[in-house]
Amino acid sequence: MKSNRSIYWIVAILGWCIGNSCNKGSSPTPNTTTYFPKVKAIVSDNCLSCHSSTGSWTGRPTAFDSDSAIAANANIIKTAVAGPWTFFVKQMPQRSTLSASDITTIETWVSKGGKTTD
Numbered sequence: 001m002k003s004n005r006s007i008y009w010i011v012a013i014l015g016w017c018i019g020n021s022c023n024k025g026s027s028p029t030p031n032t033t034t035y036f037p038k039v040k041a042i043v044s045d046n047c048l049s050c051h052s053s054t055g056s057w058t059g060r061p062t063a064f065d066s067d068s069a070i071a072a073n074a075n076i077i078k079t080a081v082a083g084p085w086t087f088f089v090k091q092m093p094q095r096s097t098l099s100a101s102d103i104t105t106i107e108t109w110v111s112k113g114g115k116t117t118d
């Protein structure tokens with residue numbers, strides 16, 4: 001039963017760490033990373049084949065081929081990749097999904113404000 005006991009200790013220490021965010025200082029460091037360039041690359045790799053003025057879905061109101069268009073659609077882009085999906089905003093890319101890290105990048109960008117400077 002010795003090994004079982006050490007597992008309890010590891011869980012307890014981990015729990016304490018997470019609870020305290022393993023934080024030595026008291027003030028959280030502000031997130032100064034700019035996510036927009038990464039978001040733009042994700043959109044151009046995964047969405048522009050359809051969502052651009054020359055894409056296969058021309059005529060759709062949602063073209064993401066300029067910085068301002070991506071920023072203006074920040075919230076529906078996030079919903080499209082991360083959910084919750086609705087009748088109006090379907091899961092994107094169609095019949096597929098982005099990697100978890102790409103989804104996190106988009107969610108973090110939107111939570112910072114979803115602008116081209118965020």
Ligand code: HEC
Nearest residue numbers: 046047050057060061062076077080088089090092093094
């Ligand atoms: C294979 C083509 C294709 C790709 C790739 C694609 N989409 Fe779409 N997207 C569509 C189509 C078609 C619709 C309309 C779906 C419907 O209404 O049934 C749509 C709808 C949407 C909508 C809902 C708003 C609207 O105009 O209906 C959003 C937001 C969206 N897509 C975002 C994205 C994002 C973000 C990506 C990349 C991560 C992406 N899409 C990739 C084809 C695509």
